[in-house]
Amino acid sequence: MQYILNHKFKLLFKCFIIPVMILLLIQSCEKDNLEIQQNFPFEVEVMPVQKYISKGETIEIRCRIIPGGNYVGTTYSIRYFQSEGVGSLRLFDNPSFVPNDFYPLSKKEFRLYYTSESSVSQSFDIWISDNMGNKQEVNFQFNPQSIGTL
Known part of the structure; x- marks a missing residue:
């Protein structure tokens, strides 16, 4: 009796379970079912x-993009908008940005330079975007330099 049960189990295993396992293995290897993640949210780290x-003074702003994953095809861009005061923002030694225009970022670590052109409080936002639609906004606010703040 034991022999018959073992034989039936082996037969069931060979005829049903092995083919199902092979079919599942083949299906899992099909190219159409592969999912490659390309979209990774990111964070923007800004040094203090x-x-x-003061009017005419330039401040260096060090930034770093920290992606949540790595995809070779990811590209980043920056844009800015000044909401208070007057000043100019540029990337390294490039010309000043035009507000709300997009500028490509070639590196994940970069330095911005903001130059004050007024003696009042100043505020501006930068947006870092990737080609997958992820965005991060960073706000900067500066108060006018006065005798009491030296």
Whole structure:
């Protein structure tokens, strides 16, 4: 009796379970079912900057994009908008940005330079975007430099 049960189990295993396992293995290897993740949210890390600025003064802003994963085809861009005061923002030694225009970023670590052109409080936002639609906004606010803040 034991022999018959073992034989039936082996027969069931050979005729049903092995073919199902092979079919599942083949299906899992089909090219159409492969999913490659290309969309990774990211964070923007900004080193601390001073709170006060004088007219004509330039402040360096060090930034780093920290992606949640790695995809070779990801590209990043930056744009900015000044909501208060007057100033100019540029990337390294490039010309100043035009507000709300997009500029490509070639590196994940970069330095921005903001130059004050007024003696009042100043505020601007930068948006970092990738080609997958992810965005991060960073706000900067500077108060005018006065005798009491030196």
